[in-house]
Amino acid sequence: MVLIRSGLLITILLGCMSMAAAKAKHPYDKYDHEMHNSFFESAEVSCEMCHADPDSYGNRKKVNRLGCHRCHNDPAPILPANPDCMLCHEAGIPKPQNHKTRWIAKHGSISKQAPETCKQCHPSTMFCMDCHKRRDTVQERMHTRNFRFYHSVEARANPRKCDSCHRVSFCQDCHAGKETSGR
Amino acid sequence: MLLKYFLFFMFMLLASASPLCASEFEAHSTVLGQSRESSGSQHVLPFNGYVGFSGKHEKWEGTTDMRFFRDFPRKEQDYDLYQALVRFRPLELLSMDIGRQFVALESSAETIDGVRMTLFPQEHLALDVYSGMPRSVEIGDFNEDDGLLTGMSLGLIKTKRTRARIFSSWRKNKFRLNDFPHNDEIFVGGNLSYQFPIKMMPLLYGVMEYNAAAKNIDTATAGFDLYPHRRISVNAEFSFADENSEADKKTVFSLFSQDAAYFASTAVTFELIPDYVDISPRYSFSRLKPSAEGWSNGHQLNVAVPVSFADLGLHLTPSYYFLQSWGGNVHGARLDVRETWQKWFGETSFDFSTHRKVTNDHDRSWSLIGWVGYTLLKEWELAAGMEYNRNNHFNNDVRASFRMSYNFGMKT
Known part of the structure; x- marks a missing residue:
């Protein structure tokens, strides 16, 4: 009975949301x-x-x-x-085809060939620095919370990945107990 | 710290010559705060304030982005200057960038304090010359042993289906020393991609960088994208990496690898139900030599199933991940949910992982994070979040967070 009531409630909620959300038009x-x-x-x-x-x-x-x-x-x-x-893009800007698969891992090789192509959608270089350089001690952005407990496994599988954003001193400071809340 | 503030205000003085009559002005700011306990059971209250400005006026552009940090209980403060850049276009075919800027024209991506000049000698060519001191927010600025990066890059632009670039750079680990190959390294390389205009539209790409000072190949990558069907996209990539073992600069790679390393990755995205459900498995293999005793293989697998109901503003992504290396192995499952309804949005993530390390550390961790936000005006957003993180070795971790962000004309 509880399951039936829960299912009914969810169905009503979804129905309300679908009425509230207007379907976005195709650019054409x-x-x-x-x-x-x-x-x-x-x-x-x-x-x-x-x-x-x-x-x-x-x-x-x-x-x-x-x-x-x-x-x-x-x-x-x-x-x-x-x-x-x-x-034109009411439903959101469509991503290029090459963004579909493994883009975060491979974008470095391709974006450096012609950075002006990326600027068509990402005109500010802060877009790049947002991942590579920007420090955020509050949100779960580049790494999940659990990553802190198993990052040693991934660092030993692909240490080059760590180097793309971090200096060795970042690791050393934390492991030496010099943790600050601003890291 | 005072010197950073001085540089910031000098930049604002230069850029403010025309902000009021600038043809375009953009700004953004975000305040992030959180209440939590540190690993030493001390209450901390980090506040991060991010501010960015950008202005254009005829032949000038100015951009700056920075972060102010303050932890009130601990009385800690910090300041990061990500970029402070003035771009000047004295001629149609020439632009100059002066100040702190992000440069990614070779195999690495750096922030430098320096100058970059871009020349367009011909419609399909772009020549970049740059020089500056590399900066890292992790080690701070204006240290006694700051380095120097000087480089040149020639790129092919506005050419259908083809992108290409050749580059060379000279890196000094410490500005004052001349010592090949310990302190000074010279890199030359190139990268190229081409998309064939045939069925499946294969895109081939590759990059190679050679360290002329140490006489070794630093990086080599080759890969391809394939689109065999409108619902399927495939990627495969092979990489080689080897650092100069005599270089004074330490990297994470040099800590965990005594020799070259080899990587292979593949991924497929399959639109199970177009516009609604995708399935996206990714696998990576690595082989490196952590010690003189032998080689070790690493594996990373991630399978995600993004489900999207765009009409309802609902997006869910359940995923499974697996890691294995000579450090141990990890299994995990994660669910991310985002719902947008009119001016409200909600985000929830649940992450569960188990790990077994070679240090005999076997544990389980789980994390539950939720955010609720409201868009007050078109570009003004408020959000509040809660977290509960648990690990059998550490204390339970409860956090309360808030976020306020505002964009004025910013297109990122």
């Missing part, structure tokens, strides 16, 4: 083709900027999504445009 649903055409014609921007694939005229999945970025997310835009990402 928000696109005003007629309005944009008037700008493109006056600036002689060709249709192929977005419709490089001839099939894209009938199938919007084949439209070049990055065509929008040529004005809305470009340091040298073809035409002046609103750079706010949330203007």
